[in-house]
Amino acid sequence: xxxxxxxxxxxxxxxxxxxxxxxxxxxxxxxxxxxxxxxxxxxxxxxxxxxxxxxxxxxxxxxxxxxxxxxxxxxxxxxxxxxxxxxxxxxxxxxxxxxxxxxxxxxxxxxxxxxxxxxxxxxxxxxxxxxxxxxxxxxxxxxxxxxxxxxxxxxxxxxxxxxxxxxxxxxxxxxxxxxxxxxxxxxxxxxxxxxxxxxxxxxxxxxxxxxxxxxxxxxxxxxxxxxxxxxxxxxxxxxxxxxxxxxxxxxxxxxxxxxxxxxxxxxxxxxxxxxxxxxxxxxxxxxxxxxxxxxxxxxxxxxxxxx
Numbered sequence: 455x456x457x458x459x460x461x462x463x464x465x466x467x468x469x470x471x472x473x474x475x476x477x478x479x480x481x482x483x484x485x486x487x488x489x490x491x492x493x494x495x496x497x498x499x500x501x502x503x504x505x506x507x508x509x510x511x512x513x514x515x516x517x518x519x520x521x522x523x524x525x526x527x528x529x530x531x532x533x534x535x536x537x538x539x540x541x542x543x544x545x546x547x548x549x550x551x552x553x554x555x556x557x558x559x560x561x562x563x564x565x566x567x568x569x570x571x572x573x574x575x576x577x578x579x580x581x582x583x584x585x586x587x588x589x590x591x592x593x594x595x596x597x598x599x600x601x602x603x604x605x606x607x608x609x610x611x612x613x614x615x616x617x618x619x620x621x622x623x624x625x626x627x628x629x630x631x632x633x634x635x636x637x638x639x640x641x642x643x644x645x646x647x648x649x650x651x652x653x654x655x656x657x658x659x660x661x662x663x664x665x666x667x668x669x670x671x672x673x674x675x676x677x678x679x680x681x682x683x684x685x686x687x688x689x690x691x692x693x694x695x696x697x698x699x700x701x702x703x704x705x706x707x708x709x710x711x712x713x714x715x716x717x718x719x720x721x722x723x724x725x726x727x728x729x730x731x732x733x734x735x736x737x738x739x740x741x742x743x744x745x746x747x748x749x750x751x752x753x754x755x756x757x758x759x760x761x
Contacts, residue, residue, distance in 0.1 A: 455633040455700050456491075459693045462484065463553035467604075468536040468545060469578040491664035540577070543610055548577060551634045556693075558688040563748060573598070573644040575605045575637075582606065592687035596636055598643035600652055605640045611634070621707035631700035632707040635741070637681050642681030649712045651756075665727045673755040675731040676740040679708065683744020691748075701745070708741055736761055 539549035554574040563570035574581065576590075584590040586601035592608035599606065612633045615621040622629040646652050655674050659667040686704075690696045709715060712734025714724040724733075731737070743752055755761060 455552075455627060455634065456695045457547060457550050457630065457634075458694070460550035461553040461557055461694065462539040462546065462549040463556055463575070465536045465552065465572050465574045465617075466537065466539060466545070467574060468540050468550055468574060469582050469728045472582070473705060474580065477687070498646035510744045514594070515609070523627075540645045542601040544579065547633070548575065548607065548609070548637065551637045552641070553608045554689045554693070555638055555685045558685055559641070559645055561688075562684075571603070571647065571648065573603050573605055573641065575607060578606065578608055578612070580608065586615065596640050598647070600643075603644065603647070605637075605644065607637070607640070609633075615707055615710065619707075619710040621710040622703035626699070626703070628699040628703035631686075632703040635686070635704040635707060638682035639678050640686045641685070642678030643674075646678065647682050648665040668728060668730050672732045672736075672761065676761060677753050678734055679732070679737050680740040680744035680755065681750075682734065683741040683746075684748055684753065685744075686741075688747045704741065705738045712737050717760055721723065732761065 465625070471650065495588075500537075508677070522571070539553075540546060552572075553577050556570075560572070562582040576584075578590065581589065581591045582607050584597075584599045584602070585600035585604065590608075592610050595605045595611045597606070612629070615632060615636070616624040617627055622632040643652070652674065656671050658670050678683040685695065686701075703759075711731070713729035713731050714733040717724040717728070726733075732740070740755065747753075
């Protein structure tokens, strides 16, 4: 992946190494309207359920219910950390992915006569406070908090994708594109928030069965995958960032965090009615849809005849 030419975003709070950002131990879940569990949360819950002999569906279902049904919890104020693009290599990489996505979505929104308001990305280590969504912990993986328009990212999750889940070849340059896909997916949730998709999805989930609520959540997550593909498509046209092996690495990562793959690893079988993010095949296909089309209209998972 060639990312040196990508523009950097200054909309970053760097809380790495900030001990004041932590608090508490064990599992914590962000509370209130975001686009589902973090991309890493469902991975970790599956592993924990397997280790403890607990059906992972109970953990995953409980987490979704906590996040979807309880009001946002506003944490006490804390230092926001350093702001602006970080100077270390990982920080600069994250800032460039965010900056390139901000530019592309700004252009897309302007073409539709709308204004795009970029998100803030919070980099942290271990744990921090998600201003309107409670506690953020590295075990949860990256996630987006709609009330404060912030993405929370502990980049240690990238090591898990490489080494534990074999989402890409550890240490390879193509792993950077897989990491960019993860960031772009969370930015996709921010786009959904601005378009009103998240609010509408939450309204649809009220008063329906858990199975139906899960299906709506899957549509939200697959659309975010498709939006990540739009970023990749448009950024490649402008900066020629995609190199051989990059897309394949992103597809391996998408497959590694598919609900069916995780459930089979944790319990030996998959239960489609309990999916909240989509199967490996679905996640790959919707990312490819965005990558090939580069258009928002192609990513309407809510109107798709087939997910």
